Amino acid sequence: MAPGLPTAMDRPHFIGIGGAGMSGIAKILAQRGAKVAGSDAKESATAEALRALGATVHIGHAAEHLADDASCVVVSSAIRQDNPELARAAELGIPVVHRSDALAALMAGLRPIAVAGTHGKTTTTSMLAVSLSELGLDPSYAIGGDLDAPGSNALHGEGEIFVAEADESDRSFHKYAPEVAIVLNVELDHHANYASMDEIYESFETFAGKIVPGGTLVINADHEGARELTRRLAGSVRTVTYGEAEDADVRVLSVVAQGLKSEVTVVLDGTELVFTVSVPGRHYAHNAVAALAAGVALGIPAGELAPALASYTGVKRRLQLKGEVAGVQVIDSYAHHPTEMTADLEAMRAAAGDARILVVFQPHLFSRTQELGKEMGQSLSLADASLVLDIYPAREDPIPGITSELIIEAARAAGADVTPVHDKAEVPSVVAGMTKPGDLVLTMGAGDVTDLGPQILDRLSK
Known part of the structure; x- marks a missing residue:
């Protein structure tokens, strides 16, 4: 054994x-x-x-x-x-x-970095896994998505660092005792388990309280929910903040889009550092800065870790290019919360220039749609046109009166061009009839909408 x-x-x-x-x-x-x-x-x-x-x-x-x-x-x-x-x-x-207890047991005796937050956990965990591997540190990692490289969501490494995505949805992240914890943002989500923002804050406070003595909390200085959490913790744990805010410990001076990459400039310990993030979007650049701050807290030199972060090329389902046919690119997005949807659409806008953006959106969970359907619809107004599918139920039973129509109505009220599609099998043909060369198609959502990417490409080829 x-x-x-x-x-x-x-x-x-x-x-x-x-x-x-x-x-x-x-x-x-x-x-x-x-x-x-x-x-x-x-x-x-x-x-x-x-x-x-x-x-x-x-x-x-x-x-x-x-x-x-x-x-x-x-x-x-x-x-x-x-x-x-x-x-x-x-x-x-x-x-x-419970899987969280199993994961906690696997971290025992190692130096864990636990990545938490309402959005961005998978990307940030992946950035750390890839960059630490690039530096020859051979970390173990457990991620909620498959990397483009090295091609897996988990690995047992021979090094002393264990990087793990810490899931707040069911409070299971309370089981971990990290040396370094990251909190990317704090918002109300997972409505079946949390009734209010106070419950969310209490849950994240418990998570922060599990950091081992002498450990570090890396937390967003730009996000109001994260700032409120920092205030509530009131110095009970060593904290390093990051972001564009003037009082951030690791301050982001600029994020400059360069096609599907970004050039990021930060000031850390009084030293200016410039590095490349090889995926598009301001939010992904900020995830990279969080990863940088966490690595530095663990004792890794910033001058070594920053260039290694450029070796991260993406995670499956996080703005992943599925292919291009007839001048139409098909990209897959896991975004299912309005904040994520807005961030990915803004990233695509910045990278795509004048290209038209068509979204195929599948809402995820009845409870989330009930609470955030209006905001989802407003996010879709950033696209040139959208198809909205029926709700993907995942683990939930239907809630009477809660359908995709809530999102469609909100989107139309925001001026969006939205078409409901109740039969998923019809989507490839509908998309083929709407697109022209130069367009971008985003399949968006946390359910099986991802399966449509290859089908759309196949239909476009005919």
């Missing part, structure tokens, strides 16, 4: 092993020598990647998929109590472990 592998997880069974967070933990355990098994609702490239590491992956959920000798069953908050494998675990007396 590989060093650092918790004995209780030497034969883990993952329910929902194909999920972004779950698969990452499963990969690291497999790389550390565990006998990994699990199940997922459907076949996927992730399932194949896990099998290549020696894991047993079943498709569909059934009691017989759980081996009698499993050392534990790993679940996320998305797993329902009536899952047959969960019921079988109870019959057999096999311990059930």
Whole structure:
């Protein structure tokens, strides 16, 4: 058994092993020598990647998929109590472990950097993973999305640093004890779990309180929610702020767009530093500055880390170019919260010049649409035209009266050109009829709208 592998997880069974967070933990355990098994609702490239590491992956959920000798069953908050494998675990007396506890166990004995915030976690975690790898530090990492390079959402490295995306949605980030924590922003989201901003602040305060003695909180100086959190913490933890605000410890002097890249100038410890971020958008440049500040807090020289950040070329689904056919580029965006939608559309505007932008948007979750549907519609006014699909339910049951029409009405009230499409299969043909050479098409949302990119490209080729 590989060093650092918790004995209780030497034969883990993952329910929902194909999920972004779950698969990452499963990969690291497999790389550390565990006998990994699990199940997922459907076949996927992730399932194949896990099998290549020696894991047993079943498709569909059934009691017989759980081996009698499993050392534990790993679940996320998305797993329902009536899952047959969960019921079988109870019959057999096999311990059930939340994925956050499993991830916390994997970080034990290492130097964790935990990246939190309502938006930007995956990108910032990825920037750190790639740049630290570029410097030869061989970090372990667990990310909520697949990197363009090195091509995975997780890795067991031989170095002492562990970079992890810290999920606030179900308060599971309270399980971690990072040496360095990043808070990118603080907004109300995940409405099924948080009733107010006060609850959100309390949750982030708890997270900050888990930083190990002598550790550091890196936090946004430009975002009002993050500034309020800083005020509430009132010096209870060593804090390094970053951003364009005059009082930021790591101050951003400029972000200059250069096509699909940005040149960023910061002042850190009185020294001016200029470096390149190889993805478009001001928000991504700020994510890179957060990563820089976190690395410096861990003792990595800024002059080495800053140029290494340029080696980050993106994460799948974060403004990822899927292809170009007939002069039309198709780009995939994971944005599903109005702040993210606005940021990605503004980044595309800055990079695309006079090109027309067409968005295919799929709302994610009934609860989020209920609370933020108006703001989603307003974000879509930044596009030249939009198609809006039905709500992707994910783990939720429908809420009476909550449909995509809430977004469509708000978008039209904001002057947007919006067309509802209830049958996802019709989208490629509708897009083909609307586009002309030079246009950009964004498939946007956290659900299966991502599947439409290749279909749109295929239709455009005919």
